[in-house]
Structures are given as structure tokens and as C-alpha cells.
Amino acid sequence: MIEEAELRDYLASSGAFLEGHFQLSSGLHSPNYVQCAQALKNPFWAGRMGAALAEGWHGPKPDLVLSPAMGGLIIGHEVARAFGVDFIFTERENNMMTLRRGFSLEKGAKLIIVEDVFTTGKSTLETAAVTAAAGAETIGAMSVINRMGDRTLPFPALSLLRLSLTAHPPEKCPLCAAGLPLVKPGSRKFA
């Protein structure tokens, strides 16, 4: 269990939760940006966050944890460790989410999909499609951070922290109006 205030402090101090003036990939401007890899670089904290997610889960125990690479790899592995189950991952091949490296899913297996951040939910849904195609069942999804706003996933979902997605078109951006320098996280330094 991690108190929200403690988690927010850690995200800020680890460099994962940046406050300022950012241009999102959508072109909108936002006062915050999340780079979850910065929070997961510390194994102790990655383990704590994985344990907190598993602890907060009140559904049936999964048979397996599955994550889309790259973002979900570390946290998915830690959630699987906390549940005491195996961890495998999907990755894109010719832009299609797929299982490689000899990974397979048993028919009827119950899976939880784990990501670092839910933003659009796209990669979670693509991973769930891989699960469904194999005749396995996605019983839930988890992430460290949820930035989905009003959007929801079609199965029970759990996140440690919900961040409101504040974003403005550049012409209506109060941060631009205040003259704050704009940072583009799509640049190499942030990718």
C-alpha cells in the first residue's frame, strides 16, 4: 500500500512527474508530463508499486500477467512477482501487437494486463485482442498512472494514481499567455 501523497512525491523526485509547460504529441499544451520509466528505474520502488497494485486487486487471482512492451515490462514483471505468477509480454511486429519469443497463452487462462500509464488505452486493447485470439480471458488491467480522463476500459481496471488530463490548444494556453517556455517531450531527450 502506498499513500497517494507519498507516491506523488516519489514521482516528482524521481523525475517521472514533470510540471511545467509541455507540448503533447496531440499538439495540445499541458502543465504536466509523465515519464514513468524514471519512476521504474528504482527496483525497490518498482517492487513497491507492483505489490501495491496486486494488493489493491479484489478480483480473481490471474494465471499470468501480460504487458505490452516497452512501457509495461518492468511494472508487469513486479505485479507478476507479487501475485506469484509468470510474466510475459506482447510487442509490435509490422505494427501488429503479437506474442513472440516462444510465448503462448493457454486457452481459458485468466490474465491481467499491466501498463505503466493508461493514456488512450490503445495498447491495452490491442493486448486484450491478442488474449482473446488465443482463447484466454483478460480479467483486468492495471497501471501505475491513469491519464484516461473519462475514457474507460472494457474490463475492471486499477491504477495507483489518476492524473487529470489538462490540455489546452496553443492559442488558448494560459502557460503560453504567461510566457512560460514550451518543452517538447517528443524530443530525443524525453522519448
Ligand SMILES: [Zn+2]
Ligand atoms: Zn502553451
